[in-house]
Amino acid sequence: MAQDKSWTAKEIRQQFLDFFQNKGHEVVPSAPMVIKGDPTLMFTNAGMNQFKEAFLGNRQPSSSRITDTQKCLRVSGKHNDLEEVGHDTYHHTMFEMLGNWSFGDYFKTEAIAWAWELLTEVYGLDQERLYVTVFEGDASENLERDDDAANAWKAYVPQERILNGNKKDNFWEMGATGPCGPCSEIHMDLRSNEERAKVEGASLVNQDHPQVVEIWNLVFMEFNRQADGALKALPAKHVDTGMGFERLCMALQGKQSNYDTDVFQPLITRLSELSGITYGTAEKSDIALRVIADHVRAVAFAIADGQLPSNNGAGYVIRRILRRAIRYGFSYLNLKEAFIHKLIPILSQQMAEFFPEIRDQKELVEKVILEEEQSFLRTLEQGLNRLDQIRQESQSKTVDGARVFELYDTFGFPPDLTALILKEEGMSFDIASYESEMQKQKDRARSATKVDTGDWVVIEEDDREEFIGYDHLEAKVRITRYRKVKAKNKESFQIVLNLTPFYPEGGGQVGDHGKLISENEEISIYDTKKEHGLIIHFCDKLPENPQAEFKARVDSKRQKSTSLNHTATHLLHQALREVLGTHVEQKGSLVNPDYLRFDFSHFSKVEDEQLAEIERLVNQRIRANFPLEEYRSIPMDEAKEMGAIALFGEKYGDLVRAIKFGDSVELCGGIHVQASGEIGLFTLMSEGAVAAGIRRIEACTGDAALQYLNEKASLLSSLQQELKNPKDPLAGLLKLKEENAQLKKQVEAFQQAQAAQERKAWAQAIESIDGVDRLILETSLDAKSIKDALFQLKADKPQLAAVIASKNDGKANIAVALGDAILASKDWKAGNLVKELAAEIGGGGGGQAGFAMAGGSKPEGIEQALAKAKTLLQ
Template identity: 40%
Template sequence: MSKSKNIRTSSEIRETFLSFFEKKNHKRVASSSLVPGNDPTLLFTNAGMVQFKDVFLGHDKRKYTRATTAQRCVRAGGKHNDLENVGYTARHHTFFEMMGNFSFGDYFKREAIQYCWEFLTVVLKIPAEKLWVTIYEEDSEAEEIWLNEMGIDPERFGRIGAKDNFWSMGDTGPCGPCSEVFYDHGSAVAGGPPGSADEEGDRYIEIWNLVFMQYDRDSEGVLNPLPKPSVDTGMGLERVAAILQGVHSNYEIDLFQQLIQQAAKATHCKDSEHKSLRVIADHIRSCSFLIADGVIPSNEGRGYVLRRIIRRAARHAYKLGQTKPFFYTLVDGLCQLMGDAYPELLKCQEHTTQVLKVEEQRFGETLVKGMKILEDYLNGDKKSDKRKKIDGEFAFKLYDTYGFPIDLTADIARERNLKIDHKGFDKAMKKQQEGSRDVGTFTIDYTDRISLDAVTDFTGYDCTQQNSNIIALFHEGEKVTTLTKDQVGVVVIEQTPFYAESGGQVGDQGIISQNENEFRVQNTQKQAGGLILHIGRVDKGAMSDNKACKAQVTSAQRQATALNHSATHLMHSALRQVLGDHVSQKGSLVNDERLRFDFAHHAPVTAAELINIENLVNEQIRLNTAVDTQLMSYDEALTSGAMALFGEKYGDEVRVLRIGDYSVELCGGTHVSRVGDIGLFKITTETGSASGVRRIEGVTGKGAIDYIQNHQQQLDKVSHLVKGTVNQSAHKVEQLIEKNRVLEKEMAQLKSKLASNQGSELASKAIAVGELKVLAARLEGVDPKSLRDMVDQLKNKLGAAAIVLAVVNNDKVSLVAGVTKGHTKQIKAGDLVNVVATKVGGKGGGRPDMAQAGGNDPSGLDAALMTVTGWVEEKMGL
């Protein structure tokens, strides 16, 4: 393939695209997080339109009607899973960049097509004869624009059916036809044009997709024209870079080549086209960006997908002979390559490196063992040929015991031209899940069935009571005109002081009244469109819709919650100050009783660090700094230094909460006016909540005072018990612990001596059965460990023996059986112990020469022991 005279780096293409659309009056909008803040159905952001989904649905209003983005995307796990193909094809990636331009009820098909064609043929100078265009087969308007206005050669134009060229957001909602632009890599590459029988080949590659949202599909499937049609487009940066850099494979472009060369050097791999190098180069991109966006390796959800990608990279490094962690060392090169375009990558560089290193080290401990077991399995034994298929049960064992994700095993199978039993794996997984599933209870939530074309005006930042009007009532999800006494339901009012649960802060509680009629609000929730739902029960009389009402929040509860919420902001800043800038919020709960804060950190927080964090927060409280809130655009907020939180959804206008120079965060919650109002902050616990995630809980104000007073009372009680002052308590407790340790040691020695004495007496009671000495006896005052020691002593003393000893403690039977090793073929200790165990309500097992059991019915013990000799005689055929 001949190289273009205007070769451009990926960075140049990215900037050229964004600048082009800025000149076309588009707002340059920053890439959103890979963790969608507005779509719980998506694992990861996989297209440019994801951050604008609520804009297209009409739930979110922006100050602009045209936008352009360079969106980072991940396709791994869930519906869009390219993981197994990554490294083996020219264009499959877990991470890629989607360039996009969007119109929200502004321009439509004509301008979208014109902009696309101008950018490709005029700005990038891609020859028109190298491009192929498709439209939806029924979209005559797009056909007219392409053929007659753009002058597309009809020979390089095609009509495609709804499967590929009609886009919809779901079963209902916005949808419309697509138009796609393909690049022809030439006859040297196999494959036919779009719509042909050979379209799966690599000759014609899609580089840009234009989606024209012009319909609203209703529940009956009818397409109703939208009053303001919109446009969503996506151009693949890596694919266009391959064209302009004169290469066929995406892995040959600058973004990958530098990483591949770095990986080749580190692994001493001389084959720069080795597929494992491609895998590693791709995976460092997705892993680093996911961690920078707050995802931590774990065993569920997004964290598990990240773990799978890391482990796949580690396996390919192992394949190249790398037995020690090295994947994490590529972070530095990636930051140099993409840090200018994505500053968040640089900001989290140290944290990303640490997380990858720890995860790689953990998996490395089992990777070698798992690979050896897999190799032995694949090679079969001397009596059989090598296997042609990996059994599902075995694949599950690799997953369950050695942490091999199924796609990692499938990767290995693919390299050996083997098939893998996915159904068998799924069956084994389902069996385990059913075995460990907890049976829980649930209640029906009717709030998701509530639909109302209205938006509630929240007034609660300035007041806790509000005169308003009830605009709707709901009972069990259905709209009603009245709610009567004791009925549970939902009240919707025009203006409300009730804060709806959001950002970790619980919803307000209180009363909505109509004269003497009262509805007790037990929770407050908010729907995506801005409708606030007051959930509760009618305490007095009946509530009627379309009538005036008074809304009153429980002020004490609101204030106590505000103390905890403001303290959470102070603690977040203190955590970053003490532990590092990698600390990011992973979740929170703020109510009137306590605060809970989950954050990314790779190690437990030490006692000294906790004291430091607590002191920093209380220092700020004593300064009594004013809490300031401002409304500004999202971009302005980030420029001002405000922190955006993991997984949160933000609109174009955001609320910025500033506590002096100490803390600046985006937050829509309720807070104190000055931090001195918090009074006191006290950390109560620090634990791990998930892999790489720590959790701190704390209390403020009166809650903190109560906590300290309670601990003081407990300390006073301990001081009284040890007969000393508070200052002497620790030393006196240490003395008691040491004294107890000495006494326990003396007791163990006495028990051992007692057992030895009893053993000598018992030996004389053994009954000869053939060449064996059989002994079945019940002892007193012996613990289970001493019981095992006695059996060993008696086996040595009697020479050839079968022994069962029992003891009863707290109505529980403990049994130990022993058989000398020369006789375990005739009599196994596990069978012997069960002769007694089954008669005392228990069961046991163990080695052929030593077994133990328990039971919960001591009443049958003596009779059961009397059957042992007869059972041995029968086993020996006597």
């Protein structure tokens, strides 16, 4: 398999782009990996995602021929490779997809010819090792064999290496709905000559053989899959090819694994240095090294594209990937401290030439990952303590799977780590009951988020569907298409107009509300969003006559309030950069009629003096009454020359819109005031951390800001009256706090003295029976004092078996303590005992073998509980 040239990963990537550029293709940058404006996808999972609008005919691409390398992520939904990652040689979470595209231009013949030319003549791959597949047809879909593709391949490939493929392998669909079509895959046999002589490579194609792998898929987009499953012809035929960059590197570099190439080896080498474990020495550590090297790429690029780890949606997926990597290092590489953030400099050095965002966001990525690592390592520690408790409380060697699921759901403690730890103790857990609980949670989540979207009913084909909201708040319109949507058993409708003054949600700004008015009725529009290039209007009911002419009218008062807050975010961004430094970058925003929220990169708390200065600068620019300077549809280079700020994670076209107020210049598609003075007043409400290196400011403007300040003034007035200190309420409050602290000390001293007296009484009340120092009584001490006293008694009396009950605020508490000698000589566990006693007080509890506590709502059951304790401790 040796090539005439020794290819590096960078050379392979560049050669692909150069080849197709020479074939008349425009080279475009990768779209962000995190998708916005597409409700069907969280992440870019294929190279075609950013061109979906063009395939559907909703937008004209910048060129009829395009080439790129696209960052992709496959970890959820139909295309889910997560569990295979690291265990085999070629699956990944984040990967690069090299692609060339034709939008109504060339089709199968050219796509096949150029693919063969690049692979065999430019890259120099051995033709004898290449196999191709074509779609064999599918009777259930009324689809015939793709003879056009098969005939095109015959010019280059012998008949025996042109294989038929079924619908699963050779009919490409990006999801349940959307563009699709037959495809031709190119597979390569990477086995040794000896292995190839034993078994014909054709028999191993699409059989998940680790050395007979698909490297390129040529998709011929002809159809659009409807919600009812039907296939509808697309307006034009397109080509969508995707070649796995990592697999191509494996083939060209003569390796048996993607992880042996220079795409991953620098990361694996650094991990080996950190862990002291050499790659290739043991299967489990090798898997861990591969998993981490893969996962750090996915997490780092997601953060660079603007997606922070979180507890829901796309953020949860990123957190899950990161925690999976941490857990593999913790379990198999003995890396007990944060380590993944140390890989980012290597990744940045490798990838920055083609993906500059990883270099520009390097410091932020490192800090976010470090904080997530430290947080999860603490969670692992808590989970280990909880697992130890579960293990001790288990009545058998098989732990209830529901307890293991609870551990995962509460602490994020991975079940495979639970299984590993239990195995070391000669135990296991009930997998069936664990999976049952997991399925219940999935069903709950699915039912909560399930949305059934019907197919579009097209009234008229209209390619205008343009937004006129910058200049108009109402217009005469027609409905061009509509569809029915059902979610949570509620039916609603989505409609598209031939033109619209309604602003669709985007750039942090919420979508417009308003009405559609005809001669006979009014339809309320309660939201507006953009999907695949279409502006969609949400309403509870469909007009009686969808073909009538309507007046579309925006809720101008609501939009006006929103525009005040949107312009204020631009002024705020400028002020933050002036006061804190030019490292500040917007990381998200929410602009609605009531307030604004602005997330930005900064690595420390913003001090009160800085906040005051930021607020002063914004209000100063409001009073300056800077007029709006709007630049529509200008080239990106021109906008950059103006100093316009672009946002990371946003995909911009060749033509952009720039908004200028004074010295503030930003790329923005939102609605703004005509002059900054219309904002009236700007007031900060809060500032705090969102994640490592990300801060959040909330503020309000106009009448809302005035109301906020009036409420603050009213609160201050009430506080002054309560403190009877109208001149200096702060001094009065500090004096009150000092007095309260002194009283607390007195109470604590009294409780300690009382506890000391109680301990003496308890020592005298102990009954020594058959080698057990039994102590069973009720006390008036609080829970903390009881616990402290019992631990002191345990230290003095290892034969102690104590049950102490108390009442507090109408509730009952029971504590059980067992000394070390009792634990060694008897089959008693405090956690089990306290559960039995808790039943008498109408409650529950738990703890470890030596100490446990329970609470209940029936203090009248204390007497019976203590009587039961005497029986249990015989």
